[in-house]
Amino acid sequence: MAKPGSGGVRTGWSLTPGSQEDLQALARMLRRARGVFALAFARCDAVELRGLLVKALEGMLLPEGLTIHAVELTARTRDLPGVLAAQEGGGDRCLYMGWREPCRP
Amino acid sequence: MPSIAPEWAQAQLNEGRGLYQDLGRPLVFWLPEDALRRVARGAPDFWAWRSGVYEFALQPVASGRIDSGGGAMILGDFVVEGDYVGGDKHTGVDQHGQEIQGPQTNVAGDVHGPVLSGKFQGRVEVGNGEQAAARHEREVASLRRQLTEARENLDLIRDRKAQYVMEVDIPLQLTKRERRLEQQIANLEARLAASRKCDW
Numbered sequence: 302m303a304k305p306g307s308g309g310v311r312t313g314w315s316l317t318p319g320s321q322e323d324l325q326a327l328a329r330m331l332r333r334a335r336g337v338f339a340l341a342f343a344r345c346d347a348v349e350l351r352g353l354l355v356k357a358l359e360g361m362l363l364p365e366g367l368t369i370h371a372v373e374l375t376a377r378t379r380d381l382p383g384v385l386a387a388q389e390g391g392g393d394r395c396l397y398m399g400w401r402e403p404c405r406p
Numbered sequence: 407m408p409s410i411a412p413e414w415a416q417a418q419l420n421e422g423r424g425l426y427q428d429l430g431r432p433l434v435f436w437l438p439e440d441a442l443r444r445v446a447r448g449a450p451d452f453w454a455w456r457s458g459v460y461e462f463a464l465q466p467v468a469s470g471r472i473d474s475g476g477g478a479m480i481l482g483d484f485v486v487e488g489d490y491v492g493g494d495k496h497t498g499v500d501q502h503g504q505e506i507q508g509p510q511t512n513v514a515g516d517v518h519g520p521v522l523s524g525k526f527q528g529r530v531e532v533g534n535g536e537q538a539a540a541r542h543e544r545e546v547a548s549l550r551r552q553l554t555e556a557r558e559n560l561d562l563i564r565d566r567k568a569q570y571v572m573e574v575d576i577p578l579q580l581t582k583r584e585r586r587l588e589q590q591i592a593n594l595e596a597r598l599a600a601s602r603k604c605d606w
Contacts, residue, residue: 315465323460327434330457334432340455342445343436350550351436354462381418382425385433 324354333365348401419449447449546598553594560587 302314316324342352347377359369370388378384419426426433435446446453563584570576 314413316601317463317465320462320464323462326458327460331432331434334457336430337432338427338430338456339432339453339459340426341432341434341460342442342453342456343434343460343462344439344442345436346438347464350462382422382429385426385429402497 324357328358330361331358331367331369332365419445419452421447425456463489547595549598553598554595555593556587556591560584560591563587 306341328342329344330339335338343351343354345354353367355371361368372384372388374381423548435442435445442459534549563580567576
C-alpha cells in the first residue's frame, strides 16, 4: 500500500467485490422502481469512476428499455426540482445527479 | 469540491421533497462522501426516504493484473487523479447519516482504508454479477425459511400457553422459549430488512 501523498501512478485497481454487488443491487432497485418515485444515494469519490459506473448501469438497463439521464449538479444549481421536471422522457427514464467538479482536487 | 451548504440541502431537498416525489421516476444522487454527509445532515427528512445507499470503492489488485478473470464483464479503464480511500480505515456516513470514523466496514460491507494521493489506473469490471445475485437470493430465501419456521414455533407455543387457565400455571420453560423465539424473529426480520437494501 502506497504512503499518503506519495504521488505517482498506481496501476492495478478495480472495484471491490462489495462495490460490484452494490452495482448489481442498484440496477435491481432501478428496475423495480420503473415508473415510480424511488430515492437512492450512491457514494463514489471519483468523478471518472462514477462515469464508468453509470455507463455500466446503462449497459445493464438499456436492453430492458430503461434509460439513465444524467443531471449534473453544481454549486450554482438553485432549482433542482425544476431542472429535473424539465427532463424529457417518462417513467422509463431514471435520473441520476452528480457533481461535475472533481470532488477531491 | 463545490460547496453544498446545509442550507442548500435544506431548501432544495428537505423542504421541496414533495416535488421530487411528483417526478414519478427513480432518482439516484451520486455524490462524494462529503456531499453525502451534508445531505444526510442538512436534509434529514429527504434522506429518510432513501431506499438504499450504494457505495463504490476501489481495491488494489495483484501487480500487473488489471485484466478481467472469471468471465467478468469489463466496463472500461480509468485513471483517477487525487485522493482515494482504500484499505482498512473508513470515514463516512452510515445508513442513518451518522458519521463513521476509524477502522470499520461501511454500509456495503466493504472495508476501506487510508487516504492515498496520486494517480490510480485500473479497470472497472463487474465480477460475476450472476453469482453475486444468486448468493444474495439464497441468503434471503434462507432467512425467510428461518423466519417462517420461527413464527410457526411461536404459534405452537402460544397455542400451548392458551390451554392454561391460570397464567401462573404456565411452565417457566414455555415462557422462556416464547421470549427466545420473539427475539429470534426480531433478529431475522431486521436481517431481512437490511437485505432489502440490496434486494429492493
